[in-house]
Each structure stands twice: as C-alpha cells, then as structure tokens.
Amino acid sequence: MSILVFSLLVALGSFVAGTLGALTGLGGGVVIVPLLTVGFGVELHYAIGASLVSVIATSSGAAAAYVRDGYTNVRIGMFLEMATTCGALLGGVLVALLPTHAVSIIFGVVLLFSAFFSTHRGDPAPFNPKPGDPQTFAQRIRMTGTLPTPGEGGGRVAYVARRVPLGFVLMIVAGMLSSLLGIGSGAFKVLAMDNAMGLPFKVSTTTSNFMIGVTATTGVGAYLGHGYIDPALAMPVMLGVLAGSLVGAKVLVRARSKYLRYAFMLVLLALGVQMILTGAGIGHV
Amino acid sequence: MSEPRPHERHDWSDTRVDHAIGLVLRLGVVISAIIVLFGAVLYLLHHGGGLPDYRVFHRASANLINFPDLFAGAAALNGIDIIQIGLLVLIATPMSRVVLAAYAFFRQRDLLYVLVSAVVFAVVMVSVFLVR
Numbered sequence: 091m092s093i094l095v096f097s098l099l100v101a102l103g104s105f106v107a108g109t110l111g112a113l114t115g116l117g118g119g120v121v122i123v124p125l126l127t128v129g130f131g132v133e134l135h136y137a138i139g140a141s142l143v144s145v146i147a148t149s150s151g152a153a154a155a156y157v158r159d160g161y162t163n164v165r166i167g168m169f170l171e172m173a174t175t176c177g178a179l180l181g182g183v184l185v186a187l188l189p190t191h192a193v194s195i196i197f198g199v200v201l202l203f204s205a206f207f208s209t210h211r212g213d214p215a216p217f218n219p220k221p222g223d224p225q226t227f228a229q230r231i232r233m234t235g236t237l238p239t240p241g242e243g244g245g246r247v248a249y250v251a252r253r254v255p256l257g258f259v260l261m262i263v264a265g266m267l268s269s270l271l272g273i274g275s276g277a278f279k280v281l282a283m284d285n286a287m288g289l290p291f292k293v294s295t296t297t298s299n300f301m302i303g304v305t306a307t308t309g310v311g312a313y314l315g316h317g318y319i320d321p322a323l324a325m326p327v328m329l330g331v332l333a334g335s336l337v338g339a340k341v342l343v344r345a346r347s348k349y350l351r352y353a354f355m356l357v358l359l360a361l362g363v364q365m366i367l368t369g370a371g372i373g374h375v
Numbered sequence: 376m377s378e379p380r381p382h383e384r385h386d387w388s389d390t391r392v393d394h395a396i397g398l399v400l401r402l403g404v405v406i407s408a409i410i411v412l413f414g415a416v417l418y419l420l421h422h423g424g425g426l427p428d429y430r431v432f433h434r435a436s437a438n439l440i441n442f443p444d445l446f447a448g449a450a451a452l453n454g455i456d457i458i459q460i461g462l463l464v465l466i467a468t469p470m471s472r473v474v475l476a477a478y479a480f481f482r483q484r485d486l487l488y489v490l491v492s493a494v495v496f497a498v499v500m501v502s503v504f505l506v507r
Contacts, residue, residue: 094423097415132429143462147404150468154400157393164392168476168491175498182506231487303400303469304495310466311503321458322422323429325415328465332408 093322100130101326108148108334113341114354117302118331119145119273120204123197124361128368132323134190138272139318142309144331145274149302151332152339156296163235163293166251166283167300170261174279174305177265182312185270194369197271201362205355207277228254237290249290257287269309274302387482395479396472403468410461418454470499 091099103125104118111118119141126137156162185193228234228251236246251257260282268275276298283294313319445463448456477492 091427092423093425093427094419096427097419097423126429130429136429143465146465146469147408150400150465151404154397154404157400158397160390160393162393164389164396164476165488168473168488168495171473171495172491172498175495175502179498179502179506182502232485304473304499307466307469308499308502311499312506314503315506319462320429321414321455321462322418322427324462325411325418325458328411328462329408329415332404 096130097322097326100126100323101330103129104144104327104330105334105337108144108331109338109341110334110350110354110357111148111331112152112335112338113350117145117274117276118148118335120201120358121361122327122331123272124201124365126323126327127194128361128364134193135185135313135316135318136320136323138185138193138270139310139313139320140324140327141272142269142306142313143319143324144328145268145272145306146303146310147328147332148335149274149299149306151335153296153300153303155339156299159296161237161292161296162300163233163289163297164300166233166235166289166293167297169231169233169254170258170282170297171301171304173258173261174265174268174301175308177262177267178269178305178308179265179312180262181266181269182309182316184266185312185318186316188270191369191371193270194365196267198362198364198366198369200267200271200273200275201358201365204277205358205362207281226250226252228252235293237293247290249293251287251289253286253288257282260286265305265308268302268305269312272309274299274306276302387479392476392479395475399472399475400468403464403471407461407465407468410464411458412461414454414457414459414461416454417452417457421454466503470496473499 104122107118107121107125109118110121122141122144123134123137126132126140127134132140153162157164231254233251233254234248236248239245239247260278264275264278264282267273267278276295279298279301280294283289283298284291287294289297310319445456445459449460473492473496477489477496480486480488480492
C-alpha cells in the first residue's frame with residue numbers, strides 16, 4: 091500500500107468516524123485510535139497523537155457555532171479548564187512512562203464506559219437557589235448563567251453550578267484520559283457537569299465541547315515534545331474527521347439519532363473488547 | 376437590587392465576548408485546514424508513491440517547533456513543513472481564545488477570571504514547551 095492509498099483510506103475512515111461522532115454527540119476521537127491501530131496497524135502513540143490533533147479541530151469548529159448560540163458558559167468552562175489542562179499535562183507525562191499494553195487496556199475500559207454512557211444519560215433537576223438564600227461558593231465565583239426558555243416567550247431561566255469541588259476533581263480525570271488516550275473525553279466532562287454539578291443539559295454539552303479544544307491542545311503540546319505527532323499521519327485524520335463532523339452536523343437535523351446511538355454503542359463495545367484483548371496480548375495490533 | 380455585575384456594565388458584554396471567541400475559533404480552524412490541505416497536496420504529489428511506516432515508533436528526528444527550519448522548508452514548498460505549520464496554527468487556535476477571554480475579563484474588571492485564564496494559559500505553555 092503506497093502512502094497515497096494509505097492517506098486516502100485513513101481520510102475516508104476518519105470521515106466516517108467524524109460523521110458518526112457528530113451524529114451521536116460522542117465525537118470521533120473515541121473510534122479513531124482503534125481504527126488506526128486495529129484497522130491500519132499504526133503504532134499506538136502515533137495513533138493517539140493524530141487523534142488528539144483531530145479532536146482540537148472538530149471541537150473548536152463546533153464550539154465556534156455553539157458559543158454564538160449563547161448556551162456555552164465561558165466562565166464555568168474556563169474555571170474547569172484549570173482542572174482539565176492540569177489533568178492533560180499529567181496524562182501527557184504519564185503516556186511516556188506507561189507501557190503500551192497498559193494504555194491499550196485503559197482505552198478499552200474507557201470505550202466500554204462510553205458505550206454504557208451513550209445510552210444512559212442523567213437528567214438532574216436544575217439547581218435554582220431562592221433569592222433569600224446565602225450565597226454559595228459557586229455564586230461567589232460567578233459560576234452562574236441564564237439560558238433561553240424553550241418556546242417563543244423569550245424569557246431566560248437562571249442556573250447555578252453546585253458541587254464545584256467534585257466537578258473539579260472529575261475534570262482532572264477527564265483531562266488526564268483525554269491526553270492519555272487521544273480522545274475529547276466529552277462523556278466524562280458531561281458526566282461531571284450534568285450529574286455532579288447539576289448544570290442544564292444544553293449548557294453542559296456545549297461547555298464541555300468548548301473545553302475540549304484547550305484540553306486536547308495541552309495533550310498535543312506534550313506529544314510534540316515526545317515526538318508522537320507525525321504530521322503525515324495527522325494530516326488525513328484531521329482533514330477526514332473535520333469534514334465528517336461538518337457533514338454529520340448537517341445531517342443531524344434529519345437523522346433518527348436514537349437508533350444511531352444504539353448502533354454506535356455496539357461499535358464502541360466491539361472496539362473496547364478488541365483494545366482490551368490487544369493490550370492483554372491476545373490478538374495483535 | 377444591587378449594582379449591575381461588572382461584566383454587564385460596559386461594551387465588553389458577555390454576548391460580545393462570545394461572538395469574538397466564536398470568530399477566533401472558526402478562523403483558526405479554517406486557516407489551519409486550508410494550510411494542511413495545501414501541504415497535503417504537495418506531500419502526496421512528491422511522496423505519494425512511497426511506503427507508509429507507522430508500525431513501530433521512532434522518535435521524530437526534527438523538532439516540530441523549530442520555526443526557522445519550518446519556514447525555510449515551507450518556502451521551498453516542502454509538503455510536510457507546510458502541514459506542520461498548519462498543525463501549529465491549529466494548536467494556536469484554542470490558545471488564542473484563552474488570551475482573548477483573559478483580555479475580555481480584564482476589560483470587565485473581572486480579575487478572578489483574568490487569573491483563571493492566566494493559569495490555564497500557563498499550564499498549556501508548560502505542556503507545549505517544557506514536556507520532553
């Protein structure tokens with residue numbers, strides 16, 4: 091297989107991954123690494139580096155659209171980025187120390203978790219403090235916001251983050267997994283903001299996406315230093331995933347996303363088992 | 376009611392900041408993708424017939440952030456160097472929006488979030504320039 095054919099096939103596979111990632115809301119990163127290692131025989135660290143680069147591109151592109159819609163909470167995002175970037179720095183150092191098969195097994199476990207999470211999503215009641223209540227920590231540091239009410243009324247509903255320390259700790263883990271595995275770890279970020287911090291669904295998904303770009307950049311920074319970023323490999327992955335996510339976002343309006351989520355869940359399950367077997371030495375990369 | 380919150384007081388409103396951030400992100404991704412695509416065409420024209428070699432890790436020999444070498448290579452229309460510049464533009468995109476947010480918070484006299492932005496920026500810089 092020549093470099094031309096290899097690049098075109100990787101771009102095509104990344105395009106499909108990007109489309110599925112946008113349609114299911116899980117991002118393409120989680121399938122890119124198994125695609126490159128299991129499908130194309132690429133060494134794990136190169137695969138993770140290329141995937142991280144594509145994660146910056148897709149999340150920044152999507153964040154550009156979301157942030158203008160007014161759901162993204164820039165203050166909450168930036169505050170929690172202190173946690174995700176520190177976690178990403180830690181993961182970027184760890185990845186050079188951990189044996190490859192351990193990274194592969196962690197990846198498999200995270201895939202299985204994502205598969206489970208893609209069909210079970212918490213729907214917490216938003217936290218609305220009464221006017222007379224004493225100010226919480228989250229209110230003092232302005233981790234609050236308003237979002238438009240559904241319908242034509244034009245009103246806005248206020249929300250306040252809660253359990254900020256728990257959310258912060260979960261975000262350190264999310265950041266570490268992001269740079270250790272080359273994924274956006276949007277599922278973990280939404281878990282932290284939905285379930286732990288009680289933020290409205292649209293705020294947590296858009297703000298999580300907003301944070302992914304900076305988090306992945308921290309990971310890519312460390313990978314550059316380790317020599318894990320190969321531009322010739324990152325090129326078809328980045329262009330493919332980016333194009334795929336644009337198409338996916340356009341189709342999203344028409345697609346029956348419930349069945350798609352189940353189909354994607356099966357893909358994640360299969361890839362997760364494959365990565366764990368590979369890491370355990372059964373089957374080969 | 377108490378006095379208006381600092382960030383609602385003047386023209387650097389949160390809505391305006393959101394739009395500026397959205398613009399920076401979109402521009403960064405579009406410019407980076409165009410540069411990478413241009414480099415890809417040159418690279419595949421000249422090296423497309425070679426064999427890919429990604430099965431075994433061998434540390435990248437050249438420093439990827441060596442700007443003089445990169446620009447010399449790009450001026451000589453070396454596809455890989457042009458792709459690398461595109462990737463560096465991509466990395467600079469989220470960093471630019473952190474700087475922009477820090478400036479906006481400064482204009483809003485929201486010093487806590489200026490500090491928060493500075494911490495985030497510092498951690499990213501440590502990762503890019505100090506992790507080896």
